[in-house]
Amino acid sequence: MKPALPMRVLLVICAIAAAGAGYRVLVAARQMPAQVAALDSPHRTDTHARPDARRHTHASDAAAHAAGAATASAAQASATSAAHAKLVSLRAPLSLESAHDPFTASSWLPPPPVEVPAAPVQPPPPTAPPVPFAYVGQFDARAAKPQVFLSNGDQLLIVSPGDVIDNQYRVESVSESDVVLTYLPLHERQVVAIPREDK
Structure with missing residues (x-):
């Protein structure tokens, strides 16, 4: 029975400490809205003084955001289509029949470079042979x-x-x-x- 007494005392002290901490948090939470309201009051007066400016700012920000999003989506779509086209060109089927045959061997190597035909060399104009006489x-x-x-x-x-x-x-x-x-x-x-x- 006696050894249980110090444990009880310790539990009571912990409970008192927890209650004190909770009370401090509660007091701080009640004082917080007043401080926030005091800090926010200059902004509110400025907002009431210039409502049109704030509306214009929000409208321009929204328009800029929409334009940026549209540009980013268009760039992403073009990059995706270019990457898809490159993949399709890299894995072109060997023939029309092999396009539907899953067991046909395909090459992942890039296609050979296209040979540009050389410009035709024009022959020199004909000339008379040396005089045989x-x-x-x-x-x-x-x-x-x-x-x-x-x-x-x-x-x-x-x-x-x-x-x-x-x-x-x-x-x-x-x-x-x-x-x-x-x-x-x-x-x-x-x-x-x-x-x-x-x-």
């Missing part, structure tokens, strides 16, 4: 229609102005310094030089 000599240079000896390999030709050689060359003129020919397929002028004889 060499000057050998001339007969009657002072005549109205002089004759010239030209060699083409082992072949010896006697031509005068107006003659056509092998349907490719036409002799245009003969002078003391050269023989002028026209390459007929391209209508291009060519010259066979006549070497000068030192007297």
Whole structure:
């Protein structure tokens, strides 16, 4: 019986301490609304003095908040669609039949880069081949229609102005310094030089 007495005394002391703490909390809670009202009174007077300004501020804040939310949702939607499109392009089916076959092997590798075709190279314009003739000599240079000896390999030709050689060359003129020919397929002028004889 005696050992129970100190326990009872201890319990009574704890109960008194708890009651004191509760009373302090209750007193502090009753004083709190008065302090809050005292602190809030300047704000209330300011609010009553300028109700329109407060309404405009709330309206502008609400509009800005709505615009920001709309922009954020649009950006999120575009990012989501872009990510979805990228995933779809990465896992393209191998064929139309494999799109409905769950056991078909698919590749997760990115698609190969698209090869850009090179710009077509334009060939150079055609030109006449080198003149195959060499000057050998001339007969009657002072005549109205002089004759010239030209060699083409082992072949010896006697031509005068107006003659056509092998349907490719036409002799245009003969002078003391050269023989002028026209390459007929391209209508291009060519010259066979006549070497000068030192007297």
